[in-house]
Amino acid sequence: VWMLTGLWHGADWNFVMWGIMFAALLIAEKTLLLGFIKKHRAIGHAYTLLVVMLCFIMFDASSVGEGFAAIAALFSRGSAANTEALYYLKSYAVPLTVAAFGATPWPKRIKAKLEATRIVGAIMAIAEPVALAALLCLCTAYLIDGSFNPFLYFRF
Structure with missing residues (x-):
């Protein structure tokens, strides 16, 4: 299978x-x-x-x-590092750092503490969708910036 x-x-x-x-x-x-x-x-x-x-x-x-x-x-x-690996590491340092931070329990804990207060909870209700939209734009920018990579099924 x-x-x-x-x-x-x-x-x-x-x-x-x-x-x-x-x-x-x-x-x-x-x-x-x-x-x-x-x-x-x-x-x-x-x-x-x-x-x-x-x-x-x-x-x-x-x-x-x-x-x-x-x-x-x-x-x-x-050699542990070559120029291509260093290029990719440097190019994707921001998303790698965000992903590493997001893979921990810290964001959930921080969000829970911030939402515990009424004022911050109201701010978070607005800030969260704005932050997600900003992340969507950032991800889209990285995708557009990437080099040409043919769709997987075009490799047949």
């Missing part, structure tokens, strides 16, 4: 390999790691992030060889 899911996403071997990788990891997780992951939730979260990241490297690659080369580069002793 996972291999066919990969084939559904693209007519290239890297998509099939993406499906096979997910299948193998899910089988290993269900047969070997399930009890451990349920006991150690923090490790389970880190494991999920690692697995999804590695599998989507293969999904984004132009070929199976390129995908495995990119995965191998993550674990090699080569």
Whole structure:
């Protein structure tokens, strides 16, 4: 099923390999790691992030060889930074910082404390939609600024 899911996403071997990788990891997780992951939730979260990241490297690659080369580069002793990586890190520093902050429980806690007072609660009722609209504009600007990237299904 996972291999066919990969084939559904693209007519290239890297998509099939993406499906096979997910299948193998899910089988290993269900047969070997399930009890451990349920006991150690923090490790389970880190494991999920690692697995999804590695599998989507293969999904984004132009070929199976390129995908495995990119995965191998993550674990090699080569240079930790190259000019392309530094360019992307610098270009996307603002959204990465906002995303990292938003992934913590802090925004929810801050919002709850601010809404506890009547005046600030009224201000938040106006400020929240304005802030969301500003974030939408910021995301749209980053999308427009990005280089040409053909739609996934045009890669067939």
